[in-house]
Amino acid sequence: MTDETANPTPASPPTGADRARWRRYLADERAEGAVYRELADRKTGEEREILLALAAAEGRHEAHWLALLDGDERGTPRADVRTRVLVALARRFGSIFVLALAQGAEARSPYATDPYATPAMAADERIHGEVVRGLAARGRRRLAGSFRAAVFGANDGLVSNLALVLGIGATGVPAPVVLFTGLAGLLAGALSMGAGEYVSVRSQRELLDASAPDPAAGDALPDLDLDANELALVYRARGMAPDAAVEHAALTLARVHAAGRQDASRTPTDALPAMDQDDEAIGTGLGAALASFCFFASGALIPVLPWLFGMSGLPAILLATALVGLALLLTGATVGVLSGAPPLKRALRQLAIGLGAAAVTYVLGLAFGTTLA
Known part of the structure; x- marks a missing residue:
C-alpha cells in the first residue's frame, strides 16, 4: 500500500517556487476540508459519514504539504477564489449546488503532474471526484422532476413571450396592444405548461405502475x-x-x-420483481405542474416588464431583450453548475438559442408591419 504522507524525493532540490506552490496547496486543502465539514454539519447518517471521511482525507493531504514545509506556515496564502466561494456557499446553503461545484474542483486537481505529490494523493483526488459525483447525484435525483419542469418552464416563458412581444411590437401596433398580448401569452402559456407537465408526469407514473x-x-x-x-x-x-x-x-x-x-x-x-424505476427522479404530477406554471409565468413576465411600466417602441424592445438575455444567462449557468458542465458555455448556448428564436419573430414582425403599412 502506498503511504500518501511519505515525501517524494525528486532529483532536484525544491526551489522557492516549489515552496510557494506547497503553501498554496496547503491553503486549498484546508479550505476543501472546511467545505466538507460544513456540508456534513447539515447532513445525517451515511451522507454525513462520507463527507467527514472526505474531510479527513483532505486533512491527510494538508499534513503532507505541511511536512514538506517543515511545519512553517508563514506566508500561506488564502485559498483560491473558487474554493473560498465553495466554503461560503457551504456555510449558507449546504446544497446540491455546492456538491456540483466541489465535483468540478476535485476533477481539476494538479497532483497527477506534481512531482512532490504522491501517487496515492493523486488517486485520492480522482476518487474524491467520484464520491462527490455520487453525493451530487442523490441531490440531482431529488431535484430532477420538479427542477426539470422549472427550468423548461422558465426558459419557455422567457423565449416564447419575448418572441411574441418582439414580433407584435415590430409591427408598429400601440404599446397597450403589445402589453396585453404579452400578458395573454403569459397566462395561456403558463396554463398550458402546467397542464402538460401534470399529464406528462401522471402518465409516466401510470405507465410505470402498470409495469409493477x-x-x-x-x-x-x-x-x-x-x-x-x-x-x-x-x-x-x-x-x-x-x-x-x-x-x-x-x-x-x-x-x-x-x-x-x-x-x-x-x-x-x-x-415477482418490479422493473427499475426512480420515483424521486420522476417527481409528482402536481409538483411538476406547479413548478412549470410558476416558472413559466415568472419567465414570461420579464419580457413584458418594459411595456408594463409604460415604455414603448424601440427602447422597450431593447430593454426586454437585455432583461431576457440576463435571465437566459442565469438559467443556463445554473443548469451548467448542476450538471457539472462549464457554466459559461451552457449560459452562452442558452443565450444564443433564446435570442436567435426571438430575432426570427422580430424580423417577421417587421416584415408584416411593412406590408400592413
Whole structure:
C-alpha cells in the first residue's frame, strides 16, 4: 500500500517556487476540508459519514504539504477564489449546488503532474471526484422532476413571450396592444405548461405502475407446478437470463412450498420483481405542474416588464431583450453548475438559442408591419 504522507524525493532540490506552490496547496486543502465539514454539519447518517471521511482525507493531504514545509506556515496564502466561494456557499446553503461545484474542483486537481505529490494523493483526488459525483447525484435525483419542469418552464416563458412581444411590437401596433398580448401569452402559456407537465408526469407514473407486479399474483405461487415452473417466465420477462431465471424461480418456489400457503403472501415482492424505476427522479404530477406554471409565468413576465411600466417602441424592445438575455444567462449557468458542465458555455448556448428564436419573430414582425403599412 502506498503511504500518501511519505515525501517524494525528486532529483532536484525544491526551489522557492516549489515552496510557494506547497503553501498554496496547503491553503486549498484546508479550505476543501472546511467545505466538507460544513456540508456534513447539515447532513445525517451515511451522507454525513462520507463527507467527514472526505474531510479527513483532505486533512491527510494538508499534513503532507505541511511536512514538506517543515511545519512553517508563514506566508500561506488564502485559498483560491473558487474554493473560498465553495466554503461560503457551504456555510449558507449546504446544497446540491455546492456538491456540483466541489465535483468540478476535485476533477481539476494538479497532483497527477506534481512531482512532490504522491501517487496515492493523486488517486485520492480522482476518487474524491467520484464520491462527490455520487453525493451530487442523490441531490440531482431529488431535484430532477420538479427542477426539470422549472427550468423548461422558465426558459419557455422567457423565449416564447419575448418572441411574441418582439414580433407584435415590430409591427408598429400601440404599446397597450403589445402589453396585453404579452400578458395573454403569459397566462395561456403558463396554463398550458402546467397542464402538460401534470399529464406528462401522471402518465409516466401510470405507465410505470402498470409495469409493477400484481400483489395478488403471489397468492398463486403455492399452486404452481414445480416441474413446469411458470415463475421462471416472469423472471425472464423482467430481463433475467434463462438459466438464472430457472434457478432462481426453483429456489423461490421451494421456499414457498416449504413455508406453506399461510406464509405465501409474504413472498410476492421477492418472487415477482418490479422493473427499475426512480420515483424521486420522476417527481409528482402536481409538483411538476406547479413548478412549470410558476416558472413559466415568472419567465414570461420579464419580457413584458418594459411595456408594463409604460415604455414603448424601440427602447422597450431593447430593454426586454437585455432583461431576457440576463435571465437566459442565469438559467443556463445554473443548469451548467448542476450538471457539472462549464457554466459559461451552457449560459452562452442558452443565450444564443433564446435570442436567435426571438430575432426570427422580430424580423417577421417587421416584415408584416411593412406590408400592413
